[in-house]
Structures are given as C-alpha cells and as structure tokens.
Amino acid sequence: xxxxxxxxxxxxxxxxxxxxxxxxxxxxxxxxxxxxxxxxxxxxxxxxxxxxxxxxxxxxxxxxxxxxxxxxxxxxxxxxxxxxxxxxxxxxxxxxxxxxxxxxxxxxxxxxxxxxxxxxxxxxxxxxxxxxxxxxxxxxxxxxxxxxxxxxxxxxxxxxxxxxxxxxxxxxxxxxxxxxxxxxxxxxxxxxxxxxxxxxxxxxxxxxxxxxxxxxxxxxxxxxxxxxxxxxxxxxxxxxxxxxxxxxxxxxxxxxxxxxxxxxxxxxxxxxxxxxxxxxxxxxxxxxxxxxxxxxxxxxxxxxxxxxxxxxxxxxxxxxxxxxxxxxxxxxxxxxxxxxxxxxxxxxxxxxxxxxxxxxxxxxxxxxxxxxxxxxxxxxxxxxxxxxxxxxxxxxxxxxxxxxxxxxxxxxxxxxxxxxxxxxxxxxxxxxxxxxxx
Numbered sequence: 001x002x003x004x005x006x007x008x009x010x011x012x013x014x015x016x017x018x019x020x021x022x023x024x025x026x027x028x029x030x031x032x033x034x035x036x037x038x039x040x041x042x043x044x045x046x047x048x049x050x051x052x053x054x055x056x057x058x059x060x061x062x063x064x065x066x067x068x069x070x071x072x073x074x075x076x077x078x079x080x081x082x083x084x085x086x087x088x089x090x091x092x093x094x095x096x097x098x099x100x101x102x103x104x105x106x107x108x109x110x111x112x113x114x115x116x117x118x119x120x121x122x123x124x125x126x127x128x129x130x131x132x133x134x135x136x137x138x139x140x141x142x143x144x145x146x147x148x149x150x151x152x153x154x155x156x157x158x159x160x161x162x163x164x165x166x167x168x169x170x171x172x173x174x175x176x177x178x179x180x181x182x183x184x185x186x187x188x189x190x191x192x193x194x195x196x197x198x199x200x201x202x203x204x205x206x207x208x209x210x211x212x213x214x215x216x217x218x219x220x221x222x223x224x225x226x227x228x229x230x231x232x233x234x235x236x237x238x239x240x241x242x243x244x245x246x247x248x249x250x251x252x253x254x255x256x257x258x259x260x261x262x263x264x265x266x267x268x269x270x271x272x273x274x275x276x277x278x279x280x281x282x283x284x285x286x287x288x289x290x291x292x293x294x295x296x297x298x299x300x301x302x303x304x305x306x307x308x309x310x311x312x313x314x315x316x317x318x319x320x321x322x323x324x325x326x327x328x329x330x331x332x333x334x335x336x337x338x339x340x341x342x343x344x345x346x347x348x349x350x351x352x353x354x355x356x357x358x359x360x361x362x363x364x365x366x367x368x369x370x371x372x373x374x375x376x377x378x379x380x381x382x383x384x385x386x387x388x389x390x391x392x393x394x395x396x397x398x399x400x401x402x403x404x405x406x407x408x409x410x411x412x413x414x415x416x417x418x419x420x421x422x423x424x425x426x427x428x429x430x431x432x433x434x435x436x437x438x
Contacts, residue, residue: 055382060227070322071204077322080353083330092408112142118372119169121150137389139164154252167193173273199297204324314347339367357399
C-alpha cells in the first residue's frame with residue numbers, strides 16, 4: 001500500500017519495510033544517494049496472494065515473470081490451479097478436533113507440518129542469499145527444505161548456515177565424473193536426500209524470459225537496467241548487495257568447471273547434456289548415493305513403477321510448476337492413480353499449483369505423503385527476506401490446521417479421498433500399467 005508520502009509500505013511478521021520510490025522524495029541511506037529504506041512490520045499479509053502482490057511491486061519485471069509465469073501459452077500453469085479448485089470438501093460435523101495435529105512422519109523423521117519448501121533455481125533474485133533464508137525459515141517451521149542445483153549460494157554454506165532437514169535437488173548431466181563430484185559434495189555436507197529432477201531434458205519454452213532478456217548466457221539490456229533502477233529496494237538490498245558480497249551471481253553448485261557464472265556460455269553446454277539421460281543413469285546414482293533418493297517429475301503410473309523398480313525411495317508428482325511442458329497433466333489429477341499403484345512402497349511428494357492450505361489438504365487426501373511449495377515461499381522472500389518466508393509458512397500451516405478442523409479431521413493420516421467430492425471417480429489400481437514395466 002502507499003502511505004501519505006507516496007512511498008510503498010509493506011507489513012511482514014517481525015518486520016515491515018517502507019520504501020520511498022518517488023523522485024519527489026529522494027531520501028538517502030547514509031548520504032550515499034541511494035533510496036531510504038525504513039524497517040517496519042508486515043503482519044497484514046493474510047494469505048499467499050497478499051505476499052505475491054507485495055513481491056510484484058518490489059521486483060523488476062524480469063525477476064517477477066521468471067518466478068510467476070509458465071511455459072508457452074501457460075495452459076498447464078492455469079490448469080494447475082483450476083484442477084485444485086474443482087475438488088470440493090465433504091466435511092464431517094460434531095467431531096472433537098480439539099486435539100488435532102499437523103505433524104507427519106516421513107523417512108523416519110517427524111515434521112511440524114505436512115509440507116516443505118521445493119527447490120527453486122535462482123532464488124537469489126528475490127532476496128539476498130535467499131537459499132539461506134529459505135533454509136532457516138524451513139528449520140524454524142520444522143519442515144524440510146530442498147536446495148536447488150541452480151542456487152547462488154554454495155550447498156556447503158547453506159548446510160552450515162541453517163539447521164533442520166535439508167535435501168539437495170540434482171540437475172544431473174551425462175558427465176558422470178562431474179555428477180559424482182557434485183553428489184559427493186552434497187553427501188559430505190550432510191544433505192539427507194537427493195532429489196533427481198528428470199523433466200528437463202531440454203529447457204521449457206519460456207518466451208517471456210527471452211523478451212525480458214533473461215537467458216543463459218545472461219544479457220543485460222537497457223530495459224532491464226531501467227526497470228531495476230525503478231525498484232530501489234530490490235536494486236539496493238538484492239542486486240547491489242549480492243554484487244558487493246560475491247560479485248556477479250554464480251550458480252555455485254552447477255557441475256561445470258567455470259564455477260557456474262550466470263553469464264557463462266558453458267552453462268548452455270551443461271544443459272544440453274541432460275537430454276541423453278535415462279534410467280541407467282538413475283540406477284548408477286542409486287549405487288553410490290547412500291541416503292534417500294527421489295525422482296522429481298513423475299506424471300504417469302508407468303514412470304512411478306519404474307522409479308520403484310530402480311530403487312527410488314520416493315517420487316515427486318510434479319509438472320515443474322507449469323514451467324516445462326505446456327498442456328501437461330496437473331499433478332493433482334494423476335496423483336490418485338499413482339498413489340494407488342505405488343503408495344506404501346515409496347514416499348509420494350506432490351507439488352505445482354499450491355497456493356492455499358486447502359490445496360495441501362486435498363493433495364494429502366489423494367495420496368501424497370508430503371506437499372512441496374515453490375512460489376509461495378519466494379513471494380515471502382521478496383516481500384520480507386527470511387521473515388517473509390516465515391510468514392508464508394505460517395500462513396500455510398494455519399490454513400492447513402483450519403481446514404482439518406472444519407472437515408472434522410484430527411490427524412494427517414486420517415485424510416482420505418472420502419474427505420473430498422471429486423469431479424471424476426477415483427481410478428482402480430492400474431494393473432495393466434504394472435504389467436507394462438514388469
């Protein structure tokens with residue numbers, strides 16, 4: 001919202017940020033000529049969309065659209081939300097829910113809520129050292145955090161900087177020596193699980209990125225420079241702070257010899273090597289990764305069964321948040337049949353399109369063991385750094401708790417399809433798909 005001076009003022013849990021953005025009020029920080037940034041309090045963000053709107057005001061277009069948009073015509077992006085909205089609850093009444101619990105146990109650990117923070121590349125565009133802020137907020141909430149290969153902070157630093165459960169997401173290349181080196185770093189740093197993202201043999205067609213000049217190799221153009229200057233909070237507290245602290249942002253974990261600078265042409269070559277990956281590469285990983293190993297990007301029963309066959313401990317039912325293949329099915333649509341086929345044999349995670357605690361409850365009722373959110377905590381990061389991420393997680397946790405109470409459910413394990421009114425009947429166990437991969 002705007003205050004009487006024309007500045008922008010945002011309230012977040014522990015802190016609030018008031019920014020003077022108008023040329024008519026050019027306050028400065030310590031006489032440097034940079035915009036004056038005043039810390040205030042941010043509790044008026046009542047839902048994730050409130051945080052999204054704050055993030056949109058704060059971020060230059062190139063950063064906001066990289067976060068918010070999907071592939072091509074964004075059919076999948078829209079359908080991810082529509083698929084959740086078609087599902088209705090069937091609440092039970094006069095149930096004692098006074099002792100309800102959001103806790104869930106997964107891979108032998110108990111978590112404070114049935115959701116975690118999904119891996120998000122280039123999170124450092126949204127706040128300074130965002131990966132550390134995300135990890136710390138997840139630890140405070142008692143939920144898992146997944147660090148992306150494409151982070152601006154080295155995986156070792158994140159591991160040292162934050163307590164809690166940390167998993168590492170792997171963009172694997174066909175170069176096994178480089179892949180082994182990266183995975184060994186994650187193992188030695190203490191990451192408890194390895195998440196292999198498999199739905200990126202090639203990059204999704206994100207036309208807005210090219211229009212905005214956000215590509216790898218990165219190209220800075222006049223429009224981006226002007227847009228950044230018009231967003232002083234981002235310019236000072238994210239871009240310039242990162243530049244002063246560590247120089248040009250780098251993908252610190254990418255398995256390339258050049259150190260992963262976002263302006264490096266070698267990163268295009270790294271991406272190109274992904275299209276040669278197959279299940280033999282996953283089986284090779286399984287041989288030397290000693291901890292939990294999951295496949296991210298599963299949307300069919302056939303692939304879920306193949307993951308089980310090749311030794312996966314879990315799967316992510318995911319369409320990459322609508323950012324890869326447009327017109328792909330939404331995870332919530334195929335989750336029931338996948339859960340019917342492999343539930344109880346591997347851990348089942350779900351993501352894509354989650355904006356409310358009600359979405360999390362729906363996915364849990366349809367067979368997910370845990371739900372992961374990507375955009376929501378990044379909205380919080382852009383709105384208020386670590387405090388903003390904590391606020392996002394608080395909002396989701398409170399919504400999950402409220403929905404469980406309103407539908408008459410006291411524990412996550414009691415969430416079943418009987419809690420829901422579905423647009424189509426649940427499928428039976430797909431025996432023909434099991435035979436196809438046996």
